[in-house]
Structures are given as C-alpha cells and as structure tokens.
Amino acid sequence: MELNQKQSEALRRFAPQIESFSRAGMVWVYLLLIPIALAGYALYIQESQGHIVTGMRDNVVWGLYIANFIFFIGISYAGAVISGILHLLHVEWRKPIIRVAELITVIATLIGPVYILLCVGRLDRLHHLILYARLQSPITWDVLAISTYLVGGILFLYLATIKDFAIYRDATELKIQNWRRRLYTFLALNYQGTPEQKKSLSTSMNLLSIMIIPLAIVVHSVLSWIFGMTLRPGWHSTIFGPYFVLAAIYSGTGVLIIAMWIFRKVYKLHDYLEDKHFEYLGYIMMALAAGYGYFTFSEYLTDWYSSEKWNAELIAKLFNIHEFGGLFLFANLAGIAIPILIVAIPKFRTPGLITIAASFMVMAMWVKRYLIVVPTLETTLFPMQDTRIEWITYSATWVEWALTVGGVATFLLLFTLASRFMTIVPVSEFETKKHE
Amino acid sequence: MAACGSAACSCSSGSEHNHAEAGKKVKLLSPDGEMVEIDESHLRHIHKTVGVSREEARMGIPGKKFVMVIDLAKCKNARKCITACQKMHHLPEDKEWLSVKLMKDSEQAAPYWFPKTCFHCDNPPCVKVCPVDATFKRTDGLVLIDNERCIGCKFCMAACPYSTRVFNWDEPAVTPEVAALNYSPETSVPSKIGTVEKCDFCPDMVREGKLPDCVTACPNGVFYFGDEIEDVVTNGDETIRFSQIIAERGGYRYAEDLGTKPRVYYLPPRDRIFPVERGLDGKSEELKARFKDIMGDSTSVE
Numbered sequence: 241m242e243l244n245q246k247q248s249e250a251l252r253r254f255a256p257q258i259e260s261f262s263r264a265g266m267v268w269v270y271l272l273l274i275p276i277a278l279a280g281y282a283l284y285i286q287e288s289q290g291h292i293v294t295g296m297r298d299n300v301v302w303g304l305y306i307a308n309f310i311f312f313i314g315i316s317y318a319g320a321v322i323s324g325i326l327h328l329l330h331v332e333w334r335k336p337i338i339r340v341a342e343l344i345t346v347i348a349t350l351i352g353p354v355y356i357l358l359c360v361g362r363l364d365r366l367h368h369l370i371l372y373a374r375l376q377s378p379i380t381w382d383v384l385a386i387s388t389y390l391v392g393g394i395l396f397l398y399l400a401t402i403k404d405f406a407i408y409r410d411a412t413e414l415k416i417q418n419w420r421r422r423l424y425t426f427l428a429l430n431y432q433g434t435p436e437q438k439k440s441l442s443t444s445m446n447l448l449s450i451m452i453i454p455l456a457i458v459v460h461s462v463l464s465w466i467f468g469m470t471l472r473p474g475w476h477s478t479i480f481g482p483y484f485v486l487a488a489i490y491s492g493t494g495v496l497i498i499a500m501w502i503f504r505k506v507y508k509l510h511d512y513l514e515d516k517h518f519e520y521l522g523y524i525m526m527a528l529a530a531g532y533g534y535f536t537f538s539e540y541l542t543d544w545y546s547s548e549k550w551n552a553e554l555i556a557k558l559f560n561i562h563e564f565g566g567l568f569l570f571a572n573l574a575g576i577a578i579p580i581l582i583v584a585i586p587k588f589r590t591p592g593l594i595t596i597a598a599s600f601m602v603m604a605m606w607v608k609r610y611l612i613v614v615p616t617l618e619t620t621l622f623p624m625q626d627t628r629i630e631w632i633t634y635s636a637t638w639v640e641w642a643l644t645v646g647g648v649a650t651f652l653l654l655f656t657l658a659s660r661f662m663t664i665v666p667v668s669e670f671e672t673k674k675h676e
Numbered sequence: 677m678a679a680c681g682s683a684a685c686s687c688s689s690g691s692e693h694n695h696a697e698a699g700k701k702v703k704l705l706s707p708d709g710e711m712v713e714i715d716e717s718h719l720r721h722i723h724k725t726v727g728v729s730r731e732e733a734r735m736g737i738p739g740k741k742f743v744m745v746i747d748l749a750k751c752k753n754a755r756k757c758i759t760a761c762q763k764m765h766h767l768p769e770d771k772e773w774l775s776v777k778l779m780k781d782s783e784q785a786a787p788y789w790f791p792k793t794c795f796h797c798d799n800p801p802c803v804k805v806c807p808v809d810a811t812f813k814r815t816d817g818l819v820l821i822d823n824e825r826c827i828g829c830k831f832c833m834a835a836c837p838y839s840t841r842v843f844n845w846d847e848p849a850v851t852p853e854v855a856a857l858n859y860s861p862e863t864s865v866p867s868k869i870g871t872v873e874k875c876d877f878c879p880d881m882v883r884e885g886k887l888p889d890c891v892t893a894c895p896n897g898v899f900y901f902g903d904e905i906e907d908v909v910t911n912g913d914e915t916i917r918f919s920q921i922i923a924e925r926g927g928y929r930y931a932e933d934l935g936t937k938p939r940v941y942y943l944p945p946r947d948r949i950f951p952v953e954r955g956l957d958g959k960s961e962e963l964k965a966r967f968k969d970i971m972g973d974s975t976s977v978e
Contacts (some may be wrong), residue, residue: 290869291828292846299839301830361828361843361870365808368827372808379807379831471801471837471934620776620839621931622792625966627770 241403241410241433246670250512258408259415261624263658267626272294278315279646282639283358285531289489291361293555298628299618299624300634304644305355307609310484312352312647313386313463314605317492317497319345321524334522335669336512338598342497344492347654349390351647354528356382358643378469381462389459396448398427402441403668453634455644460484467612473554473614475542489588490528491605496577497598498519499655501591503664512665514641516593533576549588554619564615566606576603704711727860727880730822734820734861734941736814741904741939742877743817743918745927750896751776751789753955760893764878765865766854771842772892778955780970787970789946789955791898793890793893794819794840794875795930795938802832803842813906816878817904817939820861826871833872837934841874877901887912905941918959 243251256262261269286293296303322341326334357363373380405428408414409421431437464484467475471559477483497518504513540558557563582588582597614634618624624632636644693745701713727885728731753776759772761767773794780787803813810825833841848867855866860963862879876887886892891899892912902909909918921927925943953971956964964971 288845289865291843296830297845298833298842301833301843359829361830361872362826365825365827368808368810368825372810372825374807374809376808377805377831379805379829466831469805470835471936472834580717617834623779623970624713625841626773626775627772629966646868 241431241553243407243411245657247667250667250670251407251414252666254507254665254667255411255414258660259547265656265660269653269656271394272649272656273647275642275645279649280319282642282646284375284641286358286639288364288440294635295634295636295640297634298361299620299626299632300614302359302613302617303634304610304636304640305358306613306630307606307643308647309352309355309359310347310463310609310612311491312651313459314484314488314491315495316389316611317341317456317460317488318348318349318496319393319396319492320452320488321493322455322496323400324453328447328453329662333474333517336509336665337500338400338498338518338669339664339666340503341496342393342400343395343655344495344499344641346390346397347651347658348495349386349393350654351651353386353649355643378462378466382466383460384454385459392448392455396445396452397444399441399448400666401429401662402431403433404662404666406433406460407667408662418608424433456488457485460488466594467616472616473550473619474612477539479535479539486528486531486535487605487608490525490532491602493521493525493528493668494598494605497595498527499603501595503659504591507664515591518594519589522583522594524591525579525594525601529579529583529601531574533572533580536572536576550619550621554615557615558611559618560663563583563613567611571604571608571611571651573604574600575608613663678843680812683931710976727858727865728883730824730861730922733810733820733822734814736816736818736969737879737883739871739905740816740882742879742882743896743902743904743909744795744796744877744940745900745909745918745921745943746791746793746944747898747900747901747925748788748790749948750898750950751791751945751955752779752896752952753789756894756895757791757899760889761875765867766848766850766861767867768849769817772808773840773873776955778967778970780949786945787791787952788948789952790942791890792838792840795838796877798937798939799935801835801837801936805831805835807831816879818877818879820879821864821872821874822837822861823868823871823873824859826868828870828872830872837931837936841872843872844869863937886897892946914963 249612264405278406294303294305319341322334322338323345327338357366359364369380369383375381408416409424409428412425416423431441446494461481461484464480468480500513500517503509540555544555547555559565579597579601582593618633626632682691682911695717701712701715713871716739725905753768758772758774758776760773761770762769766923771959775792777790777792778787779790796817798813798817799946802817803811803819806954807829808825810823810827811819828843830843833843834841842866847869849865852854857863858867858878859866859868862876862883864873864876881888886900887910888899891901894911897911897913900909900911900916902923904916904918908916909916909921920942922941925940927943929938929941932954956967956971
C-alpha cells in the first residue's frame, strides 16, 4: 500500500513499539505475571476446596466477583463511545484514540465474564447453560447479550485494523519476524486500498457502529436486570437499566482517558494525543458525570423519601459511617463531584488533572458496584439470626482479592501484548487527518 | 441400597447433642466389619425411602396441592423441627433448611417465634430466574431443586426474598453410606458441593403416606401439613379443614405484598400457650445476648 508522508512518518515513529519489547517493557510484563500467578493459585484453591474459601455465604451470595463483573463490562463501553457514537457523528479527533478504545472494549469484555464464572459453584456443568437454557432467566439474556457484544467488539476492532495490517504487511522497513509478516498478510485480507475495498470497509464499519450502540444498551440493561428483576431493596428499581448503561459509558470514558494519558506518556505521543483530546473527553466525562449524578440522586432520594421499611434499612446502612457510609461518600464525591469540578473550572482543565479525576472516578465506580451488590444482600427481609455470626456480613477473603488484582493485571498484560502487535495509534487514519 | 433402613454413626455430632439424654449405648457393626458401641445420641437414621427418578420428581403427585399451616401461638422455639429436618436430610447442625426466627413486627408489638420453611410459592421468584431449569415448580405446588442439574450460580438465592435457600460452600460432610444414596430431588439427599438446596416438604414421605419430619417432630403440634384440594391439614394429632382454620384463626401468608403467593400459611400468635422467653430456656448466654434487642426493654431497639 502506498503511504502518504504523514503515514510513513507515523509508521517510523511506532515501528519500535511493535518490533520488540524494550527492557522496561519486559520488566513490566514480568511484574504483571506475579499477580496473575497468584490469582491462578487462588483459583486453584477455590476450585479444589469450594467457595468456602471466599467471603460469600448464604446471605451475601455474591461479592467482589459480581462487582468486578459489572465493572469490567462497564469500562468496555470505552469502545462503544468512540466507535459507536463518535464514529457515527464523524468526529475527527476520535481517530488517534480508536485503537485504544477498541482494545479496552475487547479486553474488558473478555475478562468481565470470567468473574461471573468465578461465582458459579459447578463449572463442570457450564454446558447446562446451553443444554437446558431457559429464556426466562436474566442470566440467559446476559449470556446471549455479552457473547454478541464480544463478537461485535472483536469485529469492529478487526475491521478498524485491516488497513493497518496491510500497512504492516507492506512496510519492508519494519523489522519483524517472517511469521508475523505472514500473519499480517493473512489478517489484511488482501486489502490494497482500492476504491471498492475502501467503500466496503467503510460501509461495514458504519453498519457495525450503528449496531454497537443498541447492543451496548442491551448488554448493560440485561446486566442490571439480574438485580432489577429480584424482590430486593436497592435492586428492584425501574431506573436500573438506564442507570447501569450510563454508569458504564461513564466509567468507560474514564478508563479511556487514563489509557490515553499512559500511552501518551510512555510512547511520547504528544503530537497525536493532544491536550485538546483530553479536553474533549473531559467534556464528555463531565456531561456523563452530571447524568450519572442525576440518576444516583433520584435513586436514593426516592428510596429515602418514601422510606418503605425494607428500603429504609438499606439506606440507613449506606448513610451510616460505621457501615457503608465511608464508601458511599467516596463513591459520590469521587464519582460525581470531583470530575464535574475539575472539568468545569478552566484552570483545572489540564490533561494531568483530568486524568486524576478520571482515576478517582473509575475507583469510585468500582466502589459503587460493590455498594450495589453487598449492602442489599446484607439487608434481608427476615432478621438474620444465623447461628454463625461470621456468616451474616460479607468480608472478602484473600482469594477474592487475589483474583480481583489478577483480573486487573490480566487486563494490563493483554493491553501490553496487544500494543506490541499493533500500533496504539492507527497509522492508516492519518490519510484523512484534517484540522478542525 | 444396603444402607437404607439401617442406622449410621454420625461423626459430626456437636454441642446440640451433648446436653441431650446421653448414656444409652448401642452396638453397631461398622463399615469395616468391627463391632462398635456408641452413644445413642450419636445415631442418625438414614433416610428410609428411595426417591423417585429425577424425571418423575419434576412431575408432582397427581391431584394434590400441598399446603402448610404454621400455628405461631404454639411455637416456643423447641427446635425439634430443625433437628429432625437435619437428621432426615443428613445436614450438619449449622445448616438449617428450616429455621425459627424471633420476630417483632413493630416497636410496641410482642415478640414471637416464627418457624420458617420454604414457602413453595405459587409465583416463585427463584424458579423464574434459574438459567438451567434446575429449580422447578410442580403440579402439586412444590418447588424443588435438582442438584444434579444445578450449576451453582446462586441467582435463586439472590432472588428469594425469604433467604430460604442454602449453598454447599464446601464438600458436604456425610458418611460414605449417605454419599452413596441414590439422589432424587424428592429426597434432596445427598447434598452436593457447589449446588443450592432447601426445604423440600419431604414429598418422599408423603408418597409413603407419612407427614414431613418437622411436622411429626414438633412437640407442640405447630405444623399442619395437608392438601388444599382435599381441604384438610393435620399436625399428626388433630386433623382439620384447611379453609376453616384459616377463616377462624385469621390465617395469613407472610409478606403477601411481595406477590409470591406462598403455600405456607401462618396463624397469628394469639392466645399463646408459652411465654416467648421460654424459647431461650437452656440457651447460652451469648445467644440470649443476641436476642436482647428484641426480647429486652424496648429502649435498646434502634
């Protein structure tokens, strides 16, 4: 493929990234393997001894794992924002960050469901989900929605990378092993940049981005309905679908900002990932923070104001500093107030501060998921008079923490490996680069 | 099925039995062929019946609609129902398919003991959410679990507002004889790791024309079990018309507003035959302290 000047410049720039690991890169990978190995050991313990090694018990049947599941599926929405909404709106500044966003989507969608599997007591019977599938169960909805979403995400990432694969294939100056070049040749599907190929590629991508928006809405809606369909305080809420969808897009945007900041720093991409990109994503984050804050406010206000007994017990726990009050406060300050303030005040609107706000927000969104899962399960209709006091409240064990940290490490590892396989900024997109 | 109808020694007996009338020794042949002498209180009787097949267990007993009536006026937390249920289903002492709660409906209301079984709802939230049809509703009204189908996702436990279901968090501690029993959703024995289980209303006993063990074990005749179609319930001593006792005693279903339509009815704790404090007789100080908020002076209630 013929490269224009900007493209060859970009390729030269990113060649070292995909040609080999730097020493620091190798150290980073080995560092990531430590928590992953520990998580593997924790998984072995859990599968050999049963779920007794977790903090989950008959009252609080779900814990960290489900919170992680919602969290990872949530951050996968980074791609839905970029490749869905911004793609359709032909927002030009999205182009350097397409790859990062799509990678987040695919990797997070791969890791998220693993946490659902960690909640399953009989992994040896997983095939029952298909053999005896019942369409009435929200779990079946989740299986269908998430697998479709994953396929959609992978397809979009792939389509958006075909042009780059063709470039890597043809770039003789790229010092890569033969098997990799053959792989790129295969993946490029004989793309030569003919007008016909261009047209079919862009049509497919437009179609996919149209499909990915409703799909993303479906995924987090049915996920929220795992909770919403039950008769439990704090879960049985009509706004749970839209609330979850918005929270997911919100946390996805946060992770996208963080990833951009890291890649800009590590690969010195300041002229590709410019300050204005952070500013634009900051605006999106602020708008989403306001929407998320609105949902949060109306959710808790209605439960608190009507003060139906069962709901009121839950609210009392969330407002009580000796129970979940601290976490609740953090979730709302870091998850709503900080992102709005940082972006709203022009002086604070710098890439660094926006990234810090996004980091706090992402943490807060994890805490929020924990607060959705655990306090409700600790608020039972009947008084909890279990003979085993330690079975009444939940506290996560090292096994659950190891598998949580291991999931984050796996996310980072897969991201690192992917960035070794394809340039983190799509080289091909430079052909149409314009200044707005 | 050599173990059926015989007795087996339970190695997991604990504090509950220690203060029971011990002393009577029985001679038994151990699995390795040795003659052993053990205390009678350590004996557990193996479930006598062999349950119907897993397929048949999904159907239900034709022409029946099982119903239970629990008379709160008679309960004094004797907990014989719980131990009988545990014996019947080979459960450890801390696993309760049936529990007795100390309830207090409002600040001024008097506390009372509340035996809680599975409600076998006609609109069961647990059955709705099961992704693999492992828990199901039968024509005779029972909600059962097939623990060979269950994948252990615990969604049914999250969905049940009554916290009825329990999970096998680790390998169930049962004797080899029990572990070798043929499983049926009607006997719910043996338990299996990583699966959900709960009160099953003992349909295997009913097939033999017997009452569930909790009903017969209760010294105060709290539980009445029967058939709504025949309109008759019995606690073993007295047999009464279901509709009549509900009408006369103001029978109600717990948390009717949830819309789950339980098959368990309660008779309000009016004209009680025991003072509520009797339920804590012989219990440890630690346990009593935990109930202080409900039992004691109302000022300590938040």
